[in-house]
Amino acid sequence: xxxxxxxxxxxxxxxxxxxxxxxxxxxxxxxxxxxxxxxxxxxxxxxxxxxxxxxxxxxxxxxxxxxxxxxxxxxxxxxxxxxxxxxxxxxxxxxxxxxxxxxxxxxxxxxxxxxxxxxxxxxxxxxxxxxxxxxxxxxxxxxxxxxxxxxxxxxxxxxxxxxxxxxxxxxxxxxxxxxxxxxxxxxxxxxxxxxxxxxxxxxxxxxxxxxxxxxxxxxxxx
Numbered sequence: 454x455x456x457x458x459x460x461x462x463x464x465x466x467x468x469x470x471x472x473x474x475x476x477x478x479x480x481x482x483x484x485x486x487x488x489x490x491x492x493x494x495x496x497x498x499x500x501x502x503x504x505x506x507x508x509x510x511x512x513x514x515x516x517x518x519x520x521x522x523x524x525x526x527x528x529x530x531x532x533x534x535x536x537x538x539x540x541x542x543x544x545x546x547x548x549x550x551x552x553x554x555x556x557x558x559x560x561x562x563x564x565x566x567x568x569x570x571x572x573x574x575x576x577x578x579x580x581x582x583x584x585x586x587x588x589x590x591x592x593x594x595x596x597x598x599x600x601x602x603x604x605x606x607x608x609x610x611x612x613x614x615x616x617x618x619x620x621x622x623x624x625x626x627x628x629x630x631x632x633x634x635x636x637x638x639x640x641x642x643x644x645x646x647x648x649x650x651x652x653x654x655x656x657x658x659x660x661x662x663x664x665x666x667x668x669x670x671x672x673x674x675x
Contacts, residue, residue: 470584473552477559477587484564487673488572489666490586492610493594495576498620500528501653502594502662503571507535509663514568514670519558521550521575528573538562549580552587569670578607582614589673592616597624601631604638611639616647618662623652 481488493499507516518539520529523546532539540558542550555572562570572588574581593614595603598621604611611617617639625632632650639646647665651658 467583470552473556474585474587477552477556480559480564481587481589484567485674486564486567486570487670488570488586488588489669490572490574490581490588490591491594492574492578492581492591492614493576494578494596494599497576497594497596497599498653499573499576499594500531502618502620502651503573504531504535505653505656505659506571506663506666507532507537509659510667511535511537513667515566517562517567517570519550519555519570519572521554521573523547523575544575548575548577549584550574550586551584555586568674569666578603578610582607582610590615590669592618594618594620595635596621597628597630601635601638604635604642608642611642611646614643614646616649616665619648619650621652621654622650622657623654
């Protein structure tokens with residue numbers, strides 16, 4: 454009987470993805486364009502955070518948004534209504550974006566004319582954490598209604614992200630969300646992570662978030 458030959462499909466896919474992600478990073482570096490990969494569960498507030506960010510920063514920086522969804526272009530239409538270019542990626546069932554998808558989106562824009570690209574990844578706390586796309590930073594949004602136990606359930610996502618944005622803090626007074634417990638759990642997984650506490654409803658924390666993003670974009674130009 455022939456020996457069994459094992460082919461690790463996942464490792465092959467991730468390796469190919471990393472190679473293309475490295476190419477994208479080089480391309481962004483040549484163009485001095487900053488790219489942010491924004492990840493979260495459905496309904497955590499990714500689109501709201503992007504819109505509030507654009508309203509505070511679009512007059513100073515040239516943005517494009519890459520929207521990832523299984524179906525529809527609802528979020529892209531919201532971005533376009535803000536006067537900012539959006540590229541919609543419909544995955545047709547895939548639960549995450551990857552480097553080949555993002556490369557197709559980047560090929561439709563003039564990187565030389567942009568300062569920053571924000572990717573709104575497909576709503577999912579599992580698969581997106583595994584795929585690099587040549588981004589400058591990975592950012593995760595966790596909303597207060599989701600609970601403070603998510604680092605225990607999805608440790609990889611919290612481990613790979615550079616920044617955690619805690620959204621919908623206006624719900625804190627009416628919930629049992631324990632912010633101290635969340636910070637302790639996240640910091641144990643990722644001691645260097647930056648944490649911003651925000652509310653798109655009240656505006657809490659958004660100026661601090663935008664100040665951080667401004668510094669990031671400025672550093673990419675140097």
